[in-house]
Amino acid sequence: MNRHLHIKQFLHLTLAHLKEVMRQPAVLFWGIIFPILLSIGLGMAFTREGATIHNIGFMYGDDNDDGKALKPSAIETLFQKAAATQGHELTILDETAFTLAVKDDRLGDTIFLFETGSWDKSIMRLKQGQINLIMEVTDTGTVYHFDPLNPEARIAWHTLSPLAAGKYATVSRNGTIPETAPDSNPKSTVSPLALPGTRYIDFLIPGLISMTVMMSCMWGISYGMIDKRSKKLLRRMVATPMVKSHFLAALMLVRIFINIIESVLLVFFAWLIFDVAIQGRMEALVTIFLAGNIAFCGIAVFVSSRTANTEVGNGMINAVVMPMTLLSGVFFSYHNFPEWSIPVIEKLPLTLLVDGIRSVFTEGAGLVETAPASILLFLIGVVFFIAGLKIFKWH
Amino acid sequence: MTPVIEVKNVYKSFHSVKAVNGIDMTVYKGQFTALLGPNGAGKTTLVEMIEGIQKPDSGEIRIMGLSWEGNENVLHRAIGLSLQETRFIDRLTVWETLRLFASFFDLGKQRVWEIMEIVNLKEKADAYTVHLSGGQRQRLALGIALINRPKVLLLDEPTTGLDPNARRDIWSILLDLKYHSNTSLVLTTHYMEEAEQLCDTIMIIDKGLVLKAGTMDQLLSEDSSEKIIAFSLEPPHPSRESIKNECPFPVRWDGKNGQGTILLSNLEGQLPQFLDFINSRDLKLKNMECRRKTLDDLFTAMTGRRLDE
Ligand SMILES: Nc1ncnc2c1ncn2[C@@H]1O[C@H](COP(=O)(O)OP(=O)(O)O)[C@@H](O)[C@H]1O
Ligand SMILES: [Mg+2]
Numbered sequence: 001m002n003r004h005l006h007i008k009q010f011l012h013l014t015l016a017h018l019k020e021v022m023r024q025p026a027v028l029f030w031g032i033i034f035p036i037l038l039s040i041g042l043g044m045a046f047t048r049e050g051a052t053i054h055n056i057g058f059m060y061g062d063d064n065d066d067g068k069a070l071k072p073s074a075i076e077t078l079f080q081k082a083a084a085t086q087g088h089e090l091t092i093l094d095e096t097a098f099t100l101a102v103k104d105d106r107l108g109d110t111i112f113l114f115e116t117g118s119w120d121k122s123i124m125r126l127k128q129g130q131i132n133l134i135m136e137v138t139d140t141g142t143v144y145h146f147d148p149l150n151p152e153a154r155i156a157w158h159t160l161s162p163l164a165a166g167k168y169a170t171v172s173r174n175g176t177i178p179e180t181a182p183d184s185n186p187k188s189t190v191s192p193l194a195l196p197g198t199r200y201i202d203f204l205i206p207g208l209i210s211m212t213v214m215m216s217c218m219w220g221i222s223y224g225m226i227d228k229r230s231k232k233l234l235r236r237m238v239a240t241p242m243v244k245s246h247f248l249a250a251l252m253l254v255r256i257f258i259n260i261i262e263s264v265l266l267v268f269f270a271w272l273i274f275d276v277a278i279q280g281r282m283e284a285l286v287t288i289f290l291a292g293n294i295a296f297c298g299i300a301v302f303v304s305s306r307t308a309n310t311e312v313g314n315g316m317i318n319a320v321v322m323p324m325t326l327l328s329g330v331f332f333s334y335h336n337f338p339e340w341s342i343p344v345i346e347k348l349p350l351t352l353l354v355d356g357i358r359s360v361f362t363e364g365a366g367l368v369e370t371a372p373a374s375i376l377l378f379l380i381g382v383v384f385f386i387a388g389l390k391i392f393k394w395h
Numbered sequence: 396m397t398p399v400i401e402v403k404n405v406y407k408s409f410h411s412v413k414a415v416n417g418i419d420m421t422v423y424k425g426q427f428t429a430l431l432g433p434n435g436a437g438k439t440t441l442v443e444m445i446e447g448i449q450k451p452d453s454g455e456i457r458i459m460g461l462s463w464e465g466n467e468n469v470l471h472r473a474i475g476l477s478l479q480e481t482r483f484i485d486r487l488t489v490w491e492t493l494r495l496f497a498s499f500f501d502l503g504k505q506r507v508w509e510i511m512e513i514v515n516l517k518e519k520a521d522a523y524t525v526h527l528s529g530g531q532r533q534r535l536a537l538g539i540a541l542i543n544r545p546k547v548l549l550l551d552e553p554t555t556g557l558d559p560n561a562r563r564d565i566w567s568i569l570l571d572l573k574y575h576s577n578t579s580l581v582l583t584t585h586y587m588e589e590a591e592q593l594c595d596t597i598m599i600i601d602k603g604l605v606l607k608a609g610t611m612d613q614l615l616s617e618d619s620s621e622k623i624i625a626f627s628l629e630p631p632h633p634s635r636e637s638i639k640n641e642c643p644f645p646v647r648w649d650g651k652n653g654q655g656t657i658l659l660s661n662l663e664g665q666l667p668q669f670l671d672f673i674n675s676r677d678l679k680l681k682n683m684e685c686r687r688k689t690l691d692d693l694f695t696a697m698t699g700r701r702l703d704e
Contacts, residue, residue, distance in 0.1 A: 005501040012498035016487055023486035023523075231482040236539075239446055240499040241471045395448055 009242065013250035017224060021254060031220070032262045035212045036269050039205060042331075043274050046200040051101070051109035054156040057122035057134035058114040078137060082163035102159065110159055132156055135164070201274045206358035207330035209263045210292060214324065214350055216259050217296035218317045222304035224251045229308040235395035244394070248385075252297040259293055280360035284370045288360065291377035292353035298381035299349065302388035324350035352377050397460050399424050399547055399579040400445060405454030407440050407603075414440040415451070416603030422547075422596075427573055427580040429590035431690060432600035433702050438583035439479055441600070442549050445581065446476050458547060472500065475545030477536040479552045479583075485525035489516050489535055492524055493542065500543040507542075514538040514568060530561025537568060548572075550582045554589060562589070569593055585702050587690035599694060606697050615688055622662045623686050624669065627654040629679035641676065643668050647695075653681070656692075 021027055072092050079100060082088045087103035100112040114135070117125070122134045126145075132153035134145040142164050146153035228234045238244060270276035278285060303320060307313050327334055327341075328350035337345060345351055356373040359365035400422040407415040414437045422428050430438045443449040445456055447463040447470060456462065458470055483492050493507045511517045514534040519527065527535065533553055540548060553569075554562040570593065572578055584590055590597045591611055598608040607614055632653040638646055644665065648655045659665045662685065673680060694702050 008501065009498050012495050016484060016491065016495045019491065020484050020486055228484070232478050233481060233483060235448060236476075236478055236481045237496075237499075239448060239471060239474070239476055240496065240543075241468055242499040 006243065006246070010246045010250055013242075013246055014253055017250050017254040018257070020224070021220070021258060027220075031212070031216055031258065032265065035208055035262065036266050039201075039208050039266060039270060040273060042204055043201040043270070046204075051111045053111045053113060054133070054152075054160070055131045056112050056114045056156065056160070057125055057131045058116045059119060059122055059134065059136050060138075074137075078142075078164055085163075088163070100160075100163070102163070112156070112160060133160075135160070199274075201270065202276055202362050203333075203358070204331065205266065205270045205276050206361045207354050209266055209289075210328075210350055210353040210357055211325060211330045212262055212266070213259050213289070213292050213353065214296050214321060216262065217255055217293065218300045218303070218321055220255045220258070221251055221297060221300035222313050222317055225301070225304050226307060226310055226313040229393065229395075230310065232395070238394040244392075245389070248301060248389070252294075252301075255297060256290070256293045260289075263289065276361070278361055279364040280369075281366040284365055284367045285357065285360045287367065288353065288356035288370045288374045288377070291374040291381070292349070292356070294381035295349045295353070295377040295384075296381070298384035298388065301392075302384040305388040305392045308393075324348050327351070329354050349377060349380050396423060398422060398457075399426075399459055400581065401455070401457040402441070402445065403455040405441070405444060405451045405456060407437075407444060407449065407452050413603050415444070417454075418600075418603070418605055420598065420605070420608075422579050422581060424546075424579055425573075425577045426596060427569075427582070427594040428596045428598065429594035430581065430583040430598050430600050431585065431587060431590045431694075431702065432583075433585055433694075433700065433704055435602075436600045437603040438600060439551055440603075442476075442551050442581060442583055443478075446474065446549055447471075472543060473546045474549065475540035475543060475547070476549040477533075477540045477551060477553060479555070481536055482532070483524035483535065486523050488521050488523055489527070490520040492535065493538060496539045496542055502542060510538040510542055513541060513571075515564065528561070530557050530564060533557060533561070533565060534568070537565065541572075546578060548578050548580045550580065552583055552585075554584070554586065562586075566592055587694075587702060590690065597690065599690065599697075601694070601698055607693070611690075614690065614693060621688055622659050623688055623692055624657045624659060624666070624683065625654065625686070626657075626683040627652065627681045629653075629681045633676070633678065642672055658688075658692075658696075 075092070075098060076083065076090065079090055082100060082102070083090055089101040089103075090098065091101070092098045096116045098114050100114070102110040102112070104110065115125075115131075119134075119136075122131070125131045126134060132146060132150055133156045136143040136145060142161075144157050144161060146157055148154065225234070228237075234247075237247065267276070267278070299320065300317075303316050304313050307316070327337070327345050328348050329345075330350070334342065334345045334351065346355070352373040356365075356370045356377075359369055363369075398421045400420065402418060402420040405415055405418050406413070416437070418437075418441060420428075420441075430436075430441065432438055440449060444451050445458065447467065459473060461470060463470060487495070489511070490507065493510055494504070497503065497507050511520060514537055516531060516534055516538065519531055524532065524535065537550070537553060540550065554565050557565070566589070569580065569582075573580070573593070580594075582589070582593065596608065596610060597614060599606045599614070630653060632650060635648045635650045638648050638655065642657070644657045644659065646655045646657050657669065659669075666685070691702050694700070
């Protein structure tokens with residue numbers, strides 16, 4: 001077969017795949033617009049200015065009834081310390097609820113919303129996640145009930161306990177928190193980080209780019225193959241002189257093209273709205289991005305190389321995609337996972353891609369730093385592609 | 396003259412199912428052959444082995460003297476085919492779909508226009524394939540099969556599920572091909588009219604075996620004198636036993652629908668006897684027809700089942 005024919009065939013296959021994708025508005029929405037909306041939403045949620053709100057369950061130690069009327073004078077006594085601080089404000093909302101607004105120019109304002117209730121009711125609300133902490137006022141002092149492993153609850157406790165009166169404060173569960181109130185003036189030692197590159201949105205954008213590359217390759221390519229296999233179209237196509245590798249290469253090319261558009265848009269909006277910047281070398285970013293695309297295209301070909309059943313295919317893709325989405329540090333750092341698991345997590349393809357892209361965005365990495373991950377991703381892609389092609393079921 | 400298709404003693408099983416159980420078949424240039432048989436007869440398995448899509452367990456298949464081994468490229472160019480129930484890329488138009496397949500054969504727009512003319516899909520050029528009717532989709536599949544001007548055309552149930560008009564559209568395209576080209580055709584069907592209308596040779600297939608093969612005349616000649624009476628009775632229907640035992644001729648009786656068929660070797664003499672029998676039992680005929688034997692009757696005589704069962 002001559003070269004001209006090869007090119008023509010490849011071109012028509014690519015056009016067909018591209019049209020197929022572009023003509024499905026839902027695909028475009030979920031593949032391109034949705035990740036952008038997601039990043040804007042998450043970015044807003046985690047970088048917003050404005051007050052932090054903590055919902056607190058409030059009860060008197062002897063109270064077993066619901067909504068026993070508040071005694072404003074008692075509450076004022078309890079929060080004497082806070083009331084004495086400039087700008088802090090105690091507001092009684094109604095018979096069962098009151099708020100304490102804490103001013104802080106550097107860490108942002110905090111509002112505590114207290115709602116009274118019996119122990120049972122408060123525990124129920126705690127279980128449902130409506131509150132993280134229960135503040136119980138007894139004759140001997142104030143007791144804070146919360147899960148010491150819950151970071152939000154710890155923050156609430158940390159901020160709240162110095163403001164409340166009482167000889168001592170304790171944590172009811174397993175007592176790992178010291179029995180004295182924490183330093184009542186934490187401001188002097190805290191310096192908030194708000195420089196570009198250190199914010200959550202800076203952490204998030206590389207993660208989202210990597211995740212959408214993975215999702216797009218896995219779902220897009222496997223859809224492109226499983227759908228045609230189940231329609232017997234693959235079978236029909238290989239009964240012609242079509243070159244099999246052209247079919248797969250065209251599918252991948254279209255996918256990578258779409259991923260590029262998607263990622264460029266994502267970065268553009270992140271720059272426009274949040275001032276996210278690429279601090280490292282562009283060529284390093286392009287290389288690791290393409291290597292990641294190749295890796296996931298290869299994996300996708302392998303995963304859907306045999307089944308004609310969409311549900312089986314979906315299941316297998318989920319088995320690949322879900323663990324990596326959770327483990328690879330897309331939304332939060334994997335360094336909080338157990339020590340032994342980190343060397344494994346670091347070698348997952350998605351982790352390689354996320355860490356690589358993130359190092360270019362936030363650490364100013366260049367080709368030298370990203371080369372190992374890029375090479376590894378490229379090899380992963382090639383190995384899975386060849387293995388997939390070996391066992392590929394055309395009919 | 397070397398045959399265009401030669402199938403020799405071919406077997407193919409799926410686990411315990413013997414889909415093709417020792418079949419021989421020869422197709423010459425320009426010949427139209429029908430593989431006629433009910434669902435599950437092994438037609439698809441046989442044509443897909445000829446198409447190189449499936450591999451026989453044993454036996455030999457040659458197309459234009461070539462086996463599939465090592466000749467894929469030549470044979471893919473010589474063959475045109477349509478599979479049983481292929482669907483296309485949903486949101487590709489008819490034009491784009493044909494262009495895509497044309498590109499596999501290094502053919503251009505010119506040929507795509509010709510094909511749309513041949514299969515009469517010009518008005519549908521810009522329609523997405525997902526919006527085509529069943530008949531249009533089958534014509535598109537046929538168009539794709541014809542795109543490379545194949546010497547050998549293999550069509551698997553090209554008209555199954557189509558209404559009579561759509562079926563006739565496909566037939567006229569194929570008849571046109573028969574009279575104006577040298578293409579050889581193998582087509583599978585469970586419609587005897589289709590085999591009769593289009594094909595020179597008919598192979599009746601059941602359970603992986605060829606029951607009978609030949610031209611229409613050869614198939615029906617052995618007992619060409621035999622005629623069929625098919626009749627139905629007004630209810631209340633007599634029981635199967637009483638009809639079978641009392642009728643002067645052997646009856647195939649379908650009690651549920653009150654229908655029966657009788658094979659007569661001497662219509663002129665035997666018909667009055669049959670009418671006397673009806674009369675004497677006080678039965679009322681709802682309908683009665685007298686006709687020559689069909690392929691369906693032949694199949695029923697050989698297997699006890701009907702082609703479209
Ligand atoms: N891939 C397969 N796996 C298992 N059984 C099959 C397969 N293909 C066909 N068969 C069986 O082989 C027999 C012949 O099937 P097929 O060739 O499709 O018949 P036809 O096309 O005449 O309806 C049937 O019993 C069918 O169930
Ligand atoms: Mg079939």
